[in-house]
Amino acid sequence: MKYYLAPMEGLTTYNFRRAYHKYYGGVDKYFTPFLAVRNLSSRERADILPEHNEGMRVVPQILANRADVFLNIAGEAAAYGYPSVNLNLGCPSGTVAARGRGAGFLKFPEELERFLDEIFDKCPLRISVKTRIGAENVEEWERLLELFGRYPMEELIIHPRLLQEGYGGRVHPEAFEAAAGRMKVPLCYNGDLISLETVGPDGGEAEYGTMGWLTSRLPEADAVMVGRGILRRPGFLTGDFSLVTLRAFHDELLEGYIRIMSGDTNTLFKMKDLWTFMGESFDNGEKHLKKIKKSKSLWEYRIAVDTVFREQEQG
Ligand SMILES: Cc1cc2nc3c(=O)[nH]c(=O)nc-3n(C[C@H](O)[C@H](O)[C@H](O)COP(=O)(O)O)c2cc1C
Structure with a gap:
């Protein structure tokens, strides 16, 4: 299994990633918090400067609903030598979603299609996508999968919740399974992973949120992205709780x-x-x-x- 550090705005900054990589590591790819300004702000630029990210595989993440904005930011990432970027279709924050970005973009499949057509046509870098499964209704997922299936994305990272669910309740594992049946690209699971336990406390079935749950429930996952679990217990991937x-x-x-x-x-x-x-x-x-x-x-x-x-x- 490959492990990715989830992008978390304000938290998984380059300063965090560097210190984490030095003392813990065990992460195959680090995703930056979203970059959203057409001409990167100085904070955003600092986050992706190669000298701030040495020795790590880092993927700059872009939050945009306009192809020109996405392509401009991707162009800056290309100039710094990054081989790929990630598109954010998962952010549920009110201000982001209300402007039709992040998970808010999932409400506009036609605009999303035009956007994806243009970025996959013109972007010089490989593109991966991090998405939720819809805005309000799990039925939206079918149409989104049909759309995503048309593009040569590097990988699809799925947080199987709806926009309106925020981070509450459990994820919808069946939505991830549906993607496994439909998508040809590598799939990364994201959501609620908090431990690498493979069996339950009494030796029985592994509990929700553990690696045992993930591998038995969703064996199709090629990688897992972890956010809050790492912030809560930085040692959980490496087992170093000292x-x-x-x-x-x-x-x-x-x-x-x-x-x-x-x-x-x-x-x-x-x-x-x-x-x-x-x-x-x-x-x-x-x-x-x-x-x-x-x-x-x-x-x-x-x-x-x-x-x-x-x-x-x-x-
Ligand atoms: C404070 C905070 C900031 C986040 N910022 C981003 C972000 O910049 N880009 C993104 O794609 N997801 C962002 N997320 C979502 C996480 O990447 C991840 O999908 C979510 O926390 C679920 O994974 P987890 O259960 O392993 O934490 C953020 C989440 C939180 C709680």
């Missing part, structure tokens, strides 16, 4: 953001966002998270983090 590694990873991230971000407040925002997920690596995560979230300076933040790690060590 606090020493987690601390080194954390410190490198922090130092990176101190260098990159303008001002401590922005650095704190970044780190606090991450703790929303990473707090789950700690027993009593809630209590610790509060202290970290309340910190107003880097000095307070460091003390709160020291306490979290110390208490966990003392166990």
Whole structure:
């Protein structure tokens, strides 16, 4: 099985990817959070600069519903030497979807078809697609699959939920199965994977969200993309749950953001966002998270983090 790091806006930045790759790794491809500005913003450009992504296989992701915008961004990626880009048809965020981008684009199959025709015709790079299975109704998936099947995409990454489902409830595994029956390209599964367990707690059937569930329920998956599971427990792909590694990873991230971000407040925002997920690596995560979230300076933040790690060590 191949593993991909999911793109997560504001979280899986190049600073995160570099530190993760250094201390954990085990990821075959890293997808950048979406790039959406026709002429890349300086933050977006920094995220894909080759010198910020050395030693990793990185795929720039593009969020667009206009072919000229997609092609312009892909052109920049090509100039930096990337062999492929990824199209975002999965973002459910209100502001993105309301403008007909991300999963919002799935509501307009005719426009989507014209867009795909043009980008697959003109893009100098290989294109993979990351998609949801529709906007409001699982019946939309058939038509989308028929459409996707016409293009020579590098791979299709499926998050089997509808736009309107956000991240709630369970995924629709049958939609992934339907794709396996129809698509000739490699398929990547994405959604809710949180552990590599292959059997259930009592040796029985593997639970939802585990690797055992995925391989028995969806054996057609060629790869799996993981997002929140890695943020919650960075060691879950490699099996390294040591606090020493987690601390080194954390410190490198922090130092990176101190260098990159303008001002401590922005650095704190970044780190606090991450703790929303990473707090789950700690027993009593809630209590610790509060202290970290309340910190107003880097000095307070460091003390709160020291306490979290110390208490966990003392166990
Ligand atoms: C905070 C946040 C930001 C995200 N940003 C992106 C993004 O930039 N591009 C994208 O395709 N998906 C984005 N996603 C969706 C994830 O890539 C992934 O599809 C989703 O989290 C489900 O996978 P998981 O259950 O392994 O986390 C984001 C999700 C979250 C929670």
